[in-house]
Amino acid sequence: MENDFLTIALPKGKLLIDSIQRLSRIGIDCDHVNEDSRKLFYDLPQSKVKIIICRATDIPTYVEYGAADLGIAGKDTLLEENKDVIELLDLKFGYCRFVVAMPEGSVPPKLPNGEYDLSGLNHQRVATKFPRVAETFFSEIGMQVNPIKLHGNIELAPCVGLAEMIVDIVSTGKTLRENHLVEVAPILDATSRLIANRVAYRMKYERIMDIAGKLRNDMNEVANEGGSST
Numbered sequence: 176m177e178n179d180f181l182t183i184a185l186p187k188g189k190l191l192i193d194s195i196q197r198l199s200r201i202g203i204d205c206d207h208v209n210e211d212s213r214k215l216f217y218d219l220p221q222s223k224v225k226i227i228i229c230r231a232t233d234i235p236t237y238v239e240y241g242a243a244d245l246g247i248a249g250k251d252t253l254l255e256e257n258k259d260v261i262e263l264l265d266l267k268f269g270y271c272r273f274v275v276a277m278p279e280g281s282v283p284p285k286l287p288n289g290e291y292d293l294s295g296l297n298h299q300r301v302a303t304k305f306p307r308v309a310e311t312f313f314s315e316i317g318m319q320v321n322p323i324k325l326h327g328n329i330e331l332a333p334c335v336g337l338a339e340m341i342v343d344i345v346s347t348g349k350t351l352r353e354n355h356l357v358e359v360a361p362i363l364d365a366t367s368r369l370i371a372n373r374v375a376y377r378m379k380y381e382r383i384m385d386i387a388g389k390l391r392n393d394m395n396e397v398a399n400e401g402g403s404s405t
Contacts, residue, residue: 180223181375181382184243186231190367193268194247198224201389235260235370244375245383250365251344255305261376263387264369267394271344273308273362275301278333279355291359293318299339302332309342312362330354 185194185208195205203222217226229237231249235258238246246260249269253262275293277283283292297318303309306322313320323338330350332338344365345351351358369390371383 179382180225181245181379181386182225182227182243184227184229184234184237184246186234186247186249187228188231190231190247190249190269191228193266193367197266197268197390197393200393201386203386232256238370238372241372241374244372244379245386246370247367248370249367250363251305251308253368253370254311254363254365255307257307259373261371261373262368263371263383264390266367266369266390269365269367271346271365273305273312273342273365274345274351274358275312275340275342275360275362276330276345276351276356276358277340279357281333281339282357282359293360296320296340300337301340301342302329302338303342304329305342305344308362312342312360330356 183198185191195208199205203224204219205226207219208217208226208228215228219226227237227243232252232255234243234246234248235253235256237243238248238260239258247266249271251271251273253260283295286292293316296313297320299320300323301309301320302323302325304325304327306324309320309322323332325332329341329343331354332341333356334354340359341356342362345358348358369387376383
């Protein structure tokens, strides 16, 4: 029956390999899902699963509108897109951090607690791919900023006077250092999440929770193996 099938949206790019590995470990045959292929749709009848490959930022939209029953998306994308989906599970991969960063020569002074004093940044311009995240962060500390949305090369904006600061995601901080930017405030940590369409969650509850449960058990087993080896 078609109702037995689940459509799962996976992200293009660096998260796809981890997503395929996780699904394969719980018995979903992803051998033919190739991160180097241009193919965007895979029918896996033995696993009763259909895989679609999307841009990471589009996955919450596919899931919200029911084009996919499940999806794997970064918490950063979920916060920015703010779609009406159910967040089922933190998959613990694709780790990155949201930060506020500024040029080395214009960092604010530090407070007695060691944190940077951000008060002088009120009403300043912030370049970011994530205007909603940026506005929410500054609003929560009682400040307003003027977001400038960019789609790439965020680090360039302060160098050419487009913005006084940036809000971006970082993994190691290497790109910030190479562009003479300093992290002045952490915002939050982000990892990949398993999300579900609300209607599918009700109609295909047992199947969806079976997959979520297997993914959770797999993560626990991997964590236990890692802990026993130390």
